[in-house]
Amino acid sequence: MSSAAERPAAWRAAAGLWRRTGVRQMLLQTLVVAAAFVIAGVLAQASIARLSEAGIRRQVLGEAGSMVEEWRQHGAAHLPHTIRKRSRLWRGFEYGLARPDGRLVEGDPDIVVAAAGWREATAGGRTILAYTQRLPDGSWLSVGQDESVQRRQASAVASALWACGGAGVLIALGVSALLYRRTWLRVDRLAQTAALVSAGDLKVRAPQRRAAKADDIDDLARDFNGMLDRIERLIAQVRQVTSDVAHDLRTPLTRVRHRLERLETAAADHPALAESVRQIDADIAETLRTFDALLHLADIESASTPPGMADLADVAARVTDAYRPDIEESGRSVEARFTSAKVFGDADLLAQLVANLLENAMRHTPTGTRIRVVVEADAGTARLSVVDDGPGVPEHLRAAALAPLVRLEPSRNTPGSGLGLSIVAAVATRHRAQLTLGDAAPGLAVTATFPAAA
Amino acid sequence: MRAFAGSSAASASLSLLVVEDDAADAEYVREALTDAGHEVAVAADGPAALVLGRSRSFDVLIIDRMLPGMDGLTLLGALRASGVDAPALFVTALGAVGDRVAGLEAGGDDYLVKPFAFAELKARVHALNRRRANARPATLLQSGDLTLDRIERQARVAGAAVDLLPLEYRLLEFLLLNLGQPVTRKMLLEEVWGFRFDPRTNIVETHISRLRAKLDRPGAAPLIQTVRGAGYVIGG
Numbered sequence A: 001m002s003s004a005a006e007r008p009a010a011w012r013a014a015a016g017l018w019r020r021t022g023v024r025q026m027l028l029q030t031l032v033v034a035a036a037f038v039i040a041g042v043l044a045q046a047s048i049a050r051l052s053e054a055g056i057r058r059q060v061l062g063e064a065g066s067m068v069e070e071w072r073q074h075g076a077a078h079l080p081h082t083i084r085k086r087s088r089l090w091r092g093f094e095y096g097l098a099r100p101d102g103r104l105v106e107g108d109p110d111i112v113v114a115a116a117g118w119r120e121a122t123a124g125g126r127t128i129l130a131y132t133q134r135l136p137d138g139s140w141l142s143v144g145q146d147e148s149v150q151r152r153q154a155s156a157v158a159s160a161l162w163a164c165g166g167a168g169v170l171i172a173l174g175v176s177a178l179l180y181r182r183t184w185l186r187v188d189r190l191a192q193t194a195a196l197v198s199a200g201d202l203k204v205r206a207p208q209r210r211a212a213k214a215d216d217i218d219d220l221a222r223d224f225n226g227m228l229d230r231i232e233r234l235i236a237q238v239r240q241v242t243s244d245v246a247h248d249l250r251t252p253l254t255r256v257r258h259r260l261e262r263l264e265t266a267a268a269d270h271p272a273l274a275e276s277v278r279q280i281d282a283d284i285a286e287t288l289r290t291f292d293a294l295l296h297l298a299d300i301e302s303a304s305t306p307p308g309m310a311d312l313a314d315v316a317a318r319v320t321d322a323y324r325p326d327i328e329e330s331g332r333s334v335e336a337r338f339t340s341a342k343v344f345g346d347a348d349l350l351a352q353l354v355a356n357l358l359e360n361a362m363r364h365t366p367t368g369t370r371i372r373v374v375v376e377a378d379a380g381t382a383r384l385s386v387v388d389d390g391p392g393v394p395e396h397l398r399a400a401a402l403a404p405l406v407r408l409e410p411s412r413n414t415p416g417s418g419l420g421l422s423i424v425a426a427v428a429t430r431h432r433a434q435l436t437l438g439d440a441a442p443g444l445a446v447t448a449t450f451p452a453a454a
Numbered sequence B: 001m002r003a004f005a006g007s008s009a010a011s012a013s014l015s016l017l018v019v020e021d022d023a024a025d026a027e028y029v030r031e032a033l034t035d036a037g038h039e040v041a042v043a044a045d046g047p048a049a050l051v052l053g054r055s056r057s058f059d060v061l062i063i064d065r066m067l068p069g070m071d072g073l074t075l076l077g078a079l080r081a082s083g084v085d086a087p088a089l090f091v092t093a094l095g096a097v098g099d100r101v102a103g104l105e106a107g108g109d110d111y112l113v114k115p116f117a118f119a120e121l122k123a124r125v126h127a128l129n130r131r132r133a134n135a136r137p138a139t140l141l142q143s144g145d146l147t148l149d150r151i152e153r154q155a156r157v158a159g160a161a162v163d164l165l166p167l168e169y170r171l172l173e174f175l176l177l178n179l180g181q182p183v184t185r186k187m188l189l190e191e192v193w194g195f196r197f198d199p200r201t202n203i204v205e206t207h208i209s210r211l212r213a214k215l216d217r218p219g220a221a222p223l224i225q226t227v228r229g230a231g232y233v234i235g236g
Helices: A004-020 A024-075 A076-089 A148-198 A214-267 A270-300 A312-329 A346-362 A397-402 A420-432 B023-035 B044-055 B072-081 B097-105 B119-134 B166-177 B184-195 B201-215
Strands: A094-100 A104-107 A117-123 A128-135 A140-146 A308-309 A332-336 A342-344 A370-378 A381-388 A435-439 A444-451 B014-019 B039-043 B060-064 B086-093 B110-112 B142-143 B146-149 B153-156 B160-162 B224-227 B233-235
Touching: A004 A024, A024 A128, A024 A140, A024 A148, A076 A094, A076 A104, A094 A128, A104 B023, A104 B110, A128 A148, A140 A214, A148 A214, A214 A270, A214 B023, A270 A420, A308 A312, A308 B160, A312 A332, A312 A346, A312 A370, A312 A381, A312 B201, A342 A444, A346 A370, A346 A381, A346 A444, A397 A435, A420 A435, A420 A444, B014 B023, B014 B044, B023 B039, B023 B119, B039 B044, B039 B110, B060 B072, B060 B119, B060 B166, B072 B086, B086 B097, B086 B119, B097 B110, B110 B119, B119 B184, B146 B166, B166 B184, B166 B201, B166 B233, B184 B201, B201 B224
Parallel strands: A332 A370, B014 B039, B014 B060, B060 B086, B086 B110
Antiparallel strands: A094 A104, A094 A140, A117 A128, A128 A140, A308 A342, A370 A381, A381 A444, A435 A444, B142 B146, B146 B153, B153 B160, B224 B233
């Protein structure tokens, strides 16, 4: 049953349990219960031991008194006879009689001593508490009682206490676990709901009980669900507004462009007029590009991880091949090193990510710059990097470089909408990839680290 | 440079159905396509388009996705269900990532986001019609003394082999499949590179000029011609 492979799972389960609400309180309570039992047990045992020793002493003194009485009434010669008789009848006492010089006359040699008072004698596995007194003729009389009977009683009491204590601790643990289990399951369901929402499912809701049974966890679930309702409504509104704006702006612009096209045809005999019509059309096209890029950015940001799977190496190779002639024509060079690396996601969006990074590397570097595109895979991750040996981006400006419409050149007169890297960041986020801008010493290294698919 | 006019010998007259609820826009589209030599029927909403589409046969359907009452996707579904198999081009103001996929899944063959240039619309209508006509793939494509052997994947100019990179081959093949009809930059980006975004660089122009450098002989007219405002064309 307990194979080596099962043990880490058990450890993980135990570690998971430790992190749960109430487990630590529960264990502390159990510890207090156990400590109370231990203290009570120790005290009880001590007082039982004391009581039983006092009882033995009383009985031994009584027996000794009765023996002295025997000696007085029947004389010294009769005492050994009494000892034999009482030993034979077994009244629960041990006896010893010795001459004044300490030599044994009758009884148990282990308890006989030539000194008055109490002492403990151990013999044959027994512990005998014995009282010795000097008789008027100078001989020594010892009476003792075996303590082991009382000891056994005391230890029986102790075992009973331990058993009760152990059972008490187990019951305390079990009852607390049963009580907390329901709480844990409900907290688990809340956490699962939150995880599904983070993964992009806005339709899920946390379970809630009827108002009559509701407790603080239900209140939490209700507020949590209220928050989800609001998030879902807001996202739906943003989508609606986005598509309404897109429709309401594109429809008239379509008409404008179509009028311009007819105007251009009509102006065939006036080259200057036809040219300015083309200019207007080009300006409208440029406005639309920025507008489209903004809509596209909002669209990418509002959705969850797209379905499907793509090989980053294939995507990067396709895009790099497409841009290679352009990069070379511009006086820069590009080299590629690709290792197959599958990721979950949308090949079109990933292609745009690579394209925007390449365009960025072309636009912000001097001629002669070498650009490297690298796709690597290792345990659990797939990495795409676009690295150049151009001037790079100073560390304090790197975060700003990813923000929409930000351009690091203050003049804003290089071409580009300032949305390229924002779209890269949005595509990366949508694919759960980590995007970093680093120093390639010299140059800029942009790396997107994706969770690998299988 | 050759101006692209509807009078080109290779541009067949097609019968087209335009479904567009914006009256002014429908009229512009109708005029532009009529000027290009096509026969155009216009429907302003889904039910009217359904009646028209079932009663006559069209070469290409041009459908606005956002129509009052019955939306474009539902309309195309209904047309497809009643056996209309003409290629369909969705025209839409919705450009979101999911919208295009939804359009293609509903049976659409191509997707054009507003506002578009007429040249783009005309080129795509021709390409859609051509794609259906090319259902049986030709193994040898030809224009003048340029041949493209699709089995050997080999281009020849006047019998002399020309070595092409895989991308250049796909570019030339797509141009030859649309012989005599301009294909736009956007169509090339989608078909040859699989890019559904708009690169801010001249990647199409650069690849075309490299391809030209390999194909054109000194003194002869360029095989690939630029059509201003429209794109590129071979032959015709």
